[in-house]
Amino acid sequence: MIKNLMFKRQNLIAWLTLVAISVMPLSAIAQTPIKLHSNKYSVQDDVQLGREAARQAEAQFPLLRDNEVQNYVSRVGERLASSIPSQFRHAEFDYYFKVVNARDINAFALPGGPMYVNRGMIEAARTEGEMAGVMAHEISHVALRHGTAQATKGQKYGLLAGIAGVAGTIFGGPAVGQLAQAPFAVYFLKFSREYENEADTLGAQIMANAGYDPRDLANMFQTIERQGGGGGGFLSSHPSAKDRYARINREAEMLRVNAGTRDTREFNRIQERLRGYPAAPTMAEIQRTGQRYPSGENTGNYPNNAPRGRVEYPSGRFQNVTIFNGGVQVSVPNNWRQVGDGNSVWFAPEGGYGQVNGQPVFTHGVSFGVAQTNSRNLQSASQELINSLAQGNSNLRTTGGFQRTSLANRNAMFTTLSNINEATGQREVVRLITTQLRDGQLFYMIAVAPQNERNFEGAFDTIMRSVRIND
Ligand SMILES: [Zn+2]
Numbered sequence: 171m172i173k174n175l176m177f178k179r180q181n182l183i184a185w186l187t188l189v190a191i192s193v194m195p196l197s198a199i200a201q202t203p204i205k206l207h208s209n210k211y212s213v214q215d216d217v218q219l220g221r222e223a224a225r226q227a228e229a230q231f232p233l234l235r236d237n238e239v240q241n242y243v244s245r246v247g248e249r250l251a252s253s254i255p256s257q258f259r260h261a262e263f264d265y266y267f268k269v270v271n272a273r274d275i276n277a278f279a280l281p282g283g284p285m286y287v288n289r290g291m292i293e294a295a296r297t298e299g300e301m302a303g304v305m306a307h308e309i310s311h312v313a314l315r316h317g318t319a320q321a322t323k324g325q326k327y328g329l330l331a332g333i334a335g336v337a338g339t340i341f342g343g344p345a346v347g348q349l350a351q352a353p354f355a356v357y358f359l360k361f362s363r364e365y366e367n368e369a370d371t372l373g374a375q376i377m378a379n380a381g382y383d384p385r386d387l388a389n390m391f392q393t394i395e396r397q398g399g400g401g402g403g404f405l406s407s408h409p410s411a412k413d414r415y416a417r418i419n420r421e422a423e424m425l426r427v428n429a430g431t432r433d434t435r436e437f438n439r440i441q442e443r444l445r446g447y448p449a450a451p452t453m454a455e456i457q458r459t460g461q462r463y464p465s466g467e468n469t470g471n472y473p474n475n476a477p478r479g480r481v482e483y484p485s486g487r488f489q490n491v492t493i494f495n496g497g498v499q500v501s502v503p504n505n506w507r508q509v510g511d512g513n514s515v516w517f518a519p520e521g522g523y524g525q526v527n528g529q530p531v532f533t534h535g536v537s538f539g540v541a542q543t544n545s546r547n548l549q550s551a552s553q554e555l556i557n558s559l560a561q562g563n564s565n566l567r568t569t570g571g572f573q574r575t576s577l578a579n580r581n582a583m584f585t586t587l588s589n590i591n592e593a594t595g596q597r598e599v600v601r602l603i604t605t606q607l608r609d610g611q612l613f614y615m616i617a618v619a620p621q622n623e624r625n626f627e628g629a630f631d632t633i634m635r636s637v638r639i640n641d
Contacts, residue, residue: 201424202371204258204314211318213262219318220282227286232456234269234289234447242440243267243287246298250306251283253379253428258313258372265309273450275394279308281317289450294397295390298437303377303387310372316365370414374421381430388418481519481534484629488636491517498538498613501636503629506535515539517633531593534626536633537616540607551612552583552604565590566600577605577615578639588621597621603634608641 211219234240247267265283273290280286285308287301295301311317374384391411484503491508492499493515502517509516509523509532516523518535541558543551549572560566566589575584582605591598601617615634619626 201375202421204368204372206314207316207319208322209315209319210322211315213260213315216260216281216312216315216318217262217264218282220280220284220312223280224284227280227284228268230456231286232271232451234271236269236443239269239289239292239440239443242436243269243292246302247285247287247305247309249380250302250309250376253376254309254313255372255375255379258310260313263312265312267305271447271450272456273452275397276453277304277308279312281312281315283312285309285312288453289444289447293441293444294393295437296393297386297389297434299377299382299386300390300393301437302380302382303373303384303390306376306380306382307369307373307387309376310369311365314365314368314372316369320362320365366414367417370418371421374418375425378422378425378427381428383427384422384425385419388415388422391415481521483625484519488632490636493538494540497640499636499638499640500538500633502536502633509535531591532618533591533594533596533598534619534623536618536630539614539616541612541614543612546606546610548581548583548604548606548612551606552585552602552614555604555612555614556585556587556602559587563589575603577603577613577634578637580605580639589618591620594620601630605639607639613639 244267247265251265263283265285267285267287269292270286270288272288274288275291275294277285277287277291285305287305291304292301295304370387373387377384377387391414395411482505485505487504488501489504490499490501493508500517503519506517506519509518516532516535516537518532522534523532541551541555543554545551545554552572556566556568566587568585569588570586573584575582582603584601584603587600587602589598589600590596598618598620603615603617605613607613615637617626617630617633619630
């Protein structure tokens with residue numbers, strides 16, 4: 171019976187395949203087929219996640235306010251978006267393109283269509299085609315709904331995983347050192363190699379449809395190599411660049427390129443225009459200063475004054491707070507307030523936080539965040555996080571080894587560090603508790619108080635015990 175059924179099934183598949191081939195236009199047969207991954211999110215979820223992430227991104231990245239550059243990039247983007255093969259189009263998606271005033275050679279796209287193209291990428295490209303290649307690759311991640319597909323594969327973790335999984339950059343994410351404490355770190359999640367290859371393949375197909383030479387996408391890898399990886403550590407962290415170059419070129423041989431323009435005058439004029447601006451900051455610099463604009467515009471999240479270092483005792487009354495869009499629940503003293511949102515959240519008493527030289531500084535309080543680490547081992551992942559924290563805090567020292575503990579009913583690591591507070595110059599104790607999310611990312615809680623103030627320890631313990639994670 172089973173055998174018989176199998177036979178019938180094979181017959182059916184063979185028949186379906188035959189039909190599929192006979193109705194496919196000849197030119198399409200040679201293209202590498204792309205399969206859609208299972209996705210438990212709706213297309214409308216993509217749109218909403220992307221909208222929320224775009225709002226956060228635009229609160230954190232400095233956009234280049236230049237209509238001529240902006241309009242030019244939009245025109246190229248729209249030409250590509252209208253060249254997406256029909257089976258990968260979603261009427262609900264709205265592709266739009268904004269230029270970020272950042273030096274790194276990169277770009278990222280959010281579900282549903284918002285795309286951010288770094289000024290450094292436009293400046294690095296040798297031709298419009300190379301720039302369009304990066305954009306076509308990013309459009310492909312969106313069209314193939316890779317963000318929510320990835321979130322589907324991993325355990326659902328509220329919006330935290332949703333957002334964490336939604337965006338990929340063309341060249342993968344920065345090292346964990348750049349990720350720590352970055353509110354926008356989650357935008358740089360690395361997709362699997364499989365997803366990257368699919369985005370390269372579809373990207374090449376979109377290029378050909380739009381009248382660009384698909385090989386320009388491959389050429390962009392070489393352009394980046396020549397520029398030393400664009401400062402993002404691309405060469406060191408992505409040894410697969412050569413494979414991708416070869417694969418895209420193989421795909422290009424199978425594609426028929428539609429008629430398009432090879433006029434580079436407009437591209438050259440835009441590059442000339444960009445050269446007239448002062449050098450753009452790197453993403454890391456934007457992150458360090460916590461400022462969207464070099465002029466020192468307040469981010470709005472932090473009062474523009476240094477913390478006083480003298481604060482009320484933590485209230486014995488606690489309030490439940492939900493953060494990361496329902497992903498994490500925690501109780502904090504009810505005389506503390508939440509500072510920052512997105513994916514790096516602090517709770518601190520009045521006077522326990524502020525800014526020094528444009529950087530947010532906390533003297534008292536707790537922070538929650540998520541970091542992508544190279545290691546899946548909890549202790550080495552935690553060590554990676556400490557190393558990256560130390561990069562931005564030269565006085566940070568480990569004072570004890572790792573101790574096993576538990577956080578949210580799962581295995582966790584606890585360690586203490588000492589630091590000199592940037593605002594007060596006082597020695598402070600930093601407690602770090604880490605655990606792993608089901609998708610392998612490192613979830614951490616950091617608690618900070620001056621060394622001579624022991625009255626915060628009870629509050630920290632209560633907060634730590636209250637953490638609930640829904641992943
Ligand atoms: Zn990608």
